Amino acid sequence: MANDVLDTLRKDINEIDAELLVLLAKRRRISHSVVEYKISNNKPIRDEQRELILLEKLIAYGKSLGLDSYYVNNVFQTIIEDSVLHQQAMLQQSLNPDALNETNRVAYLGGQGSYSQLACHKYFSRRAGKLVELGCDSFSKITHMVETGQADYGLLPIENTCSGSINEVYDLLQHAQVSIVGELTQSVEHCLIAQPGVELNEITKVFGHPQPFAQCSQFIQTLGEMQLAYCDSTSSAIQEALKTKNSAAIASAQAGKNAGLEVIKSAVANQPDNHSRFIVVARKAMQVSKQIPTKTTLIMATAQIAGALADALMIFKQQKINLVKLESRPVPGNPWEEVFYVDLEANLAQNNVKRALEELKEVTEYVRILGCYPSESMKAVQVINNDSLVEE
Structure with a gap:
């Protein structure tokens, strides 16, 4: 009887979630119509004063429904950001029709599970064209593929809130024949992951890319004489941890789950609010509208x-x-x-x-x-x- 009640309540929640998705999709379609008006009337894509007024009204209405301000604000900040960034992408596509492709071949560091892959999906989800992923084992390989036309775009991490600038990428940009055409920020949530059943005190070796090691240096110091093995990407570190006994890797929890590894310890970065900034490069520069930042x-x-x-x-x-x-x-x-x-x-x-x-x-x-x-x-x-x- 109790299970029947719980199942009914869960069914109600599932139906409400589905309705929310339908409304979010409708809101995005209307947002697309809004950008068409802004383009034809030369209006800025973002209107922060309108955002402020909108949020104040939503928070006040939410309070009348028993919802706290922080919750309402967080939900609608995410919705507004999605709307603004989609509108920016549409405006850029209308301004650069030659850059529109049926497919977007994107070169990035690593493969399945790498933070670069997550950033790639985040950026190109707002752009027309089928995404074709091209995992690479070095930053120089990424720019080479763009320079030679094997990739339409390249994705390069340029700085991190914990470890600072990524000097290898800056040095590469001195001579690479590419142009920066975009940027994005990706949240980075490092965890120590290992094979199922392995305990922390059993681990003798940790695999990772140099950047995550630098971003998790304080945690690594607590491991004592643990052997550190440097890999060319986070996805490579995951593969090494899969085949090496009593080992672990520093990666995201989702990447570990996808590979069949378990989280031994979460939140191991030096700073809890850890983000990486990526740049998007292409062979040719693009025009940028004055209507957007x-x-x-x-x-x-x-x-x-x-x-x-x-x-x-x-x-x-x-x-x-x-x-x-x-x-x-x-x-x-x-x-x-x-x-x-x-x-x-x-x-x-x-x-x-x-x-x-x-x-x-x-x-x-x-x-x-x-x-x-x-x-x-x-x-x-x-x-x-x-x-x-x-x-x-």
Whole structure:
């Protein structure tokens, strides 16, 4: 009798979940119509003031239904982000019709279960065309496949909130003949996974990619004399853990489950809020609409004299361009010489950006644009209600 009651309640929940999915699909279809209006009327894709008003109303209505503010805010922040990013992708596709393909061949590091694969699915789920996955064993292989036309796009991790910049990728971009056409941020949730039945005290060897090892360095120190084995990707680490007795790998819980491994310890990263930023590269640059948030990445070299870098950076301030990242890397074969990677919140189509680049050429040894692309780093609007500040 008790089971019959539980089954009935679960059936009701399943029906409600199905109804929610139908409504979400309807909302997305309407959102697609909205972007068509915004394109024809040259309106910004994102309207943060509208988002704020909408969230305030939803939170107030949710409270009247017995739902807490934090829950309502989180649910609708996710829905709004999905809507904005889908609209941005549609606008970009309308602006770059030559880039529309029946299939998107995407090269990324590793294979099944790698964080790059998860990022690949996240980014291309918002874009037309069938996804064809091309797992690679190195970053250089990824750019080579794009350069030679074997892949339409390449996905490269560029930085992580725990371990910082991925220098190998920055160095590769100095000479790779590709253009950055997109970016995304992927949540990274590292776990220690092993074969079923293996206990933590039985593990003698841990497999992992150098980046996860760096991001989990504090946990690794607690393992004492444990042997660390470096692999070219997280998916490779999983395969090694599958065939090596009393071993483990650092990967996501889902990747471990897919491979038949179990979580020995979860949340092993140095920081609980761990994210990796990826860039998407292609052979040709794309136009980016002024209606969406845009980033431009460039590389520049300055003269080896006092104040040369300061003179270059002052140009961005004078032209009211926000610089969001500055990274220096050595020039191979030229000891003590460096190049600088610069990320700007800017669109190459803007007049102040054009002026800045012309002025930059006069005070630097050289400047090379690596890409102008839509920014997908959405910052959630903050809502203040009667109870507290609500943040995503």
